[in-house]
Amino acid sequence: MNAGKQKIDLRDVARLAGVSLGSASRAMNGAGASAATQEKVNQAAAALGYRPNHAARVLRSRLSRTVGCLLPDISNPLYAQVFRALEDEFLRHDYLLLLANGANDVDRETKALGTFTQRGMDGVILAPGNERNAALVEALRVLPMPAVVFDREVSGAHDAVLIDHAGGVRRVVEHLLGLGHRDIALVLWQGDTRPVRRRVQGFRTAFQAAGLPVPDLLVQARSVTASVKAEVTELLARPDRPTALIVQGTHMLNSALRAIAARRLQVPRDISVVAIGDTPFAAEHDPAVSVLDIDQAETARCLVDLLLTRIADNGLPQRRARVGLRYVERDSVAAPPRYS
Amino acid sequence: MNAGKQKIDLRDVARLAGVSLGSASRAMNGAGASAATQEKVNQAAAALGYRPNHAARVLRSRLSRTVGCLLPDISNPLYAQVFRALEDEFLRHDYLLLLANGANDVDRETKALGTFTQRGMDGVILAPGNERNAALVEALRVLPMPAVVFDREVSGAHDAVLIDHAGGVRRVVEHLLGLGHRDIALVLWQGDTRPVRRRVQGFRTAFQAAGLPVPDLLVQARSVTASVKAEVTELLARPDRPTALIVQGTHMLNSALRAIAARRLQVPRDISVVAIGDTPFAAEHDPAVSVLDIDQAETARCLVDLLLTRIADNGLPQRRARVGLRYVERDSVAAPPRYS
DNA sequence: ATGAAAGCGCTAACAG
DNA sequence: CTGTTAGCGCTTTCAT
Numbered sequence: 219m220n221a222g223k224q225k226i227d228l229r230d231v232a233r234l235a236g237v238s239l240g241s242a243s244r245a246m247n248g249a250g251a252s253a254a255t256q257e258k259v260n261q262a263a264a265a266l267g268y269r270p271n272h273a274a275r276v277l278r279s280r281l282s283r284t285v286g287c288l289l290p291d292i293s294n295p296l297y298a299q300v301f302r303a304l305e306d307e308f309l310r311h312d313y314l315l316l317l318a319n320g321a322n323d324v325d326r327e328t329k330a331l332g333t334f335t336q337r338g339m340d341g342v343i344l345a346p347g348n349e350r351n352a353a354l355v356e357a358l359r360v361l362p363m364p365a366v367v368f369d370r371e372v373s374g375a376h377d378a379v380l381i382d383h384a385g386g387v388r389r390v391v392e393h394l395l396g397l398g399h400r401d402i403a404l405v406l407w408q409g410d411t412r413p414v415r416r417r418v419q420g421f422r423t424a425f426q427a428a429g430l431p432v433p434d435l436l437v438q439a440r441s442v443t444a445s446v447k448a449e450v451t452e453l454l455a456r457p458d459r460p461t462a463l464i465v466q467g468t469h470m471l472n473s474a475l476r477a478i479a480a481r482r483l484q485v486p487r488d489i490s491v492v493a494i495g496d497t498p499f500a501a502e503h504d505p506a507v508s509v510l511d512i513d514q515a516e517t518a519r520c521l522v523d524l525l526l527t528r529i530a531d532n533g534l535p536q537r538r539a540r541v542g543l544r545y546v547e548r549d550s551v552a553a554p555p556r557y558s
Numbered sequence: 559m560n561a562g563k564q565k566i567d568l569r570d571v572a573r574l575a576g577v578s579l580g581s582a583s584r585a586m587n588g589a590g591a592s593a594a595t596q597e598k599v600n601q602a603a604a605a606l607g608y609r610p611n612h613a614a615r616v617l618r619s620r621l622s623r624t625v626g627c628l629l630p631d632i633s634n635p636l637y638a639q640v641f642r643a644l645e646d647e648f649l650r651h652d653y654l655l656l657l658a659n660g661a662n663d664v665d666r667e668t669k670a671l672g673t674f675t676q677r678g679m680d681g682v683i684l685a686p687g688n689e690r691n692a693a694l695v696e697a698l699r700v701l702p703m704p705a706v707v708f709d710r711e712v713s714g715a716h717d718a719v720l721i722d723h724a725g726g727v728r729r730v731v732e733h734l735l736g737l738g739h740r741d742i743a744l745v746l747w748q749g750d751t752r753p754v755r756r757r758v759q760g761f762r763t764a765f766q767a768a769g770l771p772v773p774d775l776l777v778q779a780r781s782v783t784a785s786v787k788a789e790v791t792e793l794l795a796r797p798d799r800p801t802a803l804i805v806q807g808t809h810m811l812n813s814a815l816r817a818i819a820a821r822r823l824q825v826p827r828d829i830s831v832v833a834i835g836d837t838p839f840a841a842e843h844d845p846a847v848s849v850l851d852i853d854q855a856e857t858a859r860c861l862v863d864l865l866l867t868r869i870a871d872n873g874l875p876q877r878r879a880r881v882g883l884r885y886v887e888r889d890s891v892a893a894p895p896r897y898s
Numbered sequence: 899a900t901g902a903a904a905g906c907g908c909t910a911a912c913a914g
Numbered sequence: 915c916t917g918t919t920a921g922c923g924c925t926t927t928c929a930t
Contacts, residue, residue, distance in 0.1 A: 227907055238917045243909055252915060272677045273616035274907035277922050282613070293642060298633035302659055314673060317657045319642055333654060337612045445842055469838060476844050498809060499839065502785055504816050567923055578901045583925055592899060614923035617906050 226266045235262035284314045286334035288344035303518035322347030328357045341525045364528040371412050377524045379539045383413050384420030386510045386543030390492050391424035394462045397553045403460035408438035443469045450477035461554035467495030486552035505549035517541050566606045575602035624654045626674035628684035636835050643858035662687030668697045681865045704868040711752050717864045719879045723753050724760030726850045726883030730832050731764035734802045737893045743800035748778035783809045790817035801894035807835030826892035845889035857881050
């Protein structure tokens, strides 16, 4: 066996480079060393295959170059995509990203925050399942490192990146109104979270701004993963059945489409459909479903920028970034059928 | 502001407990301290809200209680589920799990392993995208910590957890053969990875064991996320069209079902369908699709057990655990239509 | 079983 | 800009 696998420390590098330990450290950190020293140290490090000991670095500098990320559920493709985008973005900045699944469980979330603290994360990005929970708010208040809240309204002076759900839904409704639709249904889940609240609000605003009555066509499933087939079926059986559906994408689109198919309605001839959140399923469906899409990359950039600038300077005022939604028109939207 | 947020160190705890620093340390680690000392230290720690400094602990003990996990793509729900199960399992053992997306990109994978090394992971769990890539194999060879390979055949003396794809597919084929099906198609992607190879093998074995010719009905999509609508449509147009389809679940099931619907065939009356990998989509489809399902929890337990026992004792011989697949029968399988 | 003391590998503070 | 020195918070000897 090779005698020393990871035994090369900075002292060895310094010795080979013919400089002091301190200079070697400065050279490695790219600050306060002459070009000549830089060069010598870099070469020595490369020659020895030196890898800095992260724990020592963290212990001494009190900076871990690691951030924690607490998301409700990584098996939801939308969050998985955000995580991937975040990972890329942090990697670019030489930061490591830690993931924890909150699973809409305050206990789990609080525990994850505790782990983040203990492991000395430099910062945290989080989207709690229940944003109004007192225990969560308290855990967040005592958090010793900066936090950026993702698309939630959590009380406290945290930075936040907020998705413009209201604006997005409003735009879709206006588009549908323009095509002649009046009976537009909104299918969501009933959770008390910002995205849901704002979508409903955008829905209402669009009708009000157009001087139209807000239709009583709001369907709210019990859970974010529930099927809405029964509810949508019931909706479609009404005499004043909707001519357009705006449906939460990940889990509900499928059951909504099946309810439509079961009643032998055709998309978009008999009914138009827009999904909230883009997925392969929506894109590959026949007809391809128009969607309201989040720009994951831009969202990630915002989150990372907010967190990194705050880690660099905690004196900054509280900031809130807003990210718009993109309406991707595909083949599931048309003018409503003529009324008989 | 509160003067000290995280300034309570073990020295403070020891002082309050009236014992030495060393005893406090031993008490915290639950080894080599008297019950009385244990108690005093625990109380003092609780009273002060002491949280051990992880970096210091790692630096001194050379154990990070952290493992890295390198998966091809977390936005694939199947991997997302495995990750969640792993997270739970490691949390139970007081380990932290780090996730990196390999994205079927050897560069990215190698880099991730480098990060894992530098950050002092105690071990690694990985499912490389390309298991035969030389650079990857080399990166794995020089890895200074134990690795457990998940469902891949990577050369090297690593422990591995292997899913019994061959057995699973064979069982499904045998079930279909028993119902009278002969023209059974297998729809996968064409990647050169163990799961794909073993599924094909199980498919062949089933026919051979039954003394039947292996049908020439293998469809292989270019990528794991590609649509197979065109291919399946072509398949269904043949005079000897298959009466049963076994389809990779996550991305291909949807397009396969659409191809079936487009030809106005009904499941299961005209054609039976079995998906590989369970998803909400399969379960909620109408008719609900029978699937070959991985037991995520058991898989996670195996992986964690293998890794943790090896971390504890690196002298162990190489081990390979096998995990079976569960056939979940739903409504998409029936006897084949009568031949005209 | 306990206390005292010695570092783990690194960065930061201090002189020069 | 550089070398020297101290010490981050903890675990782990080594004596007792």
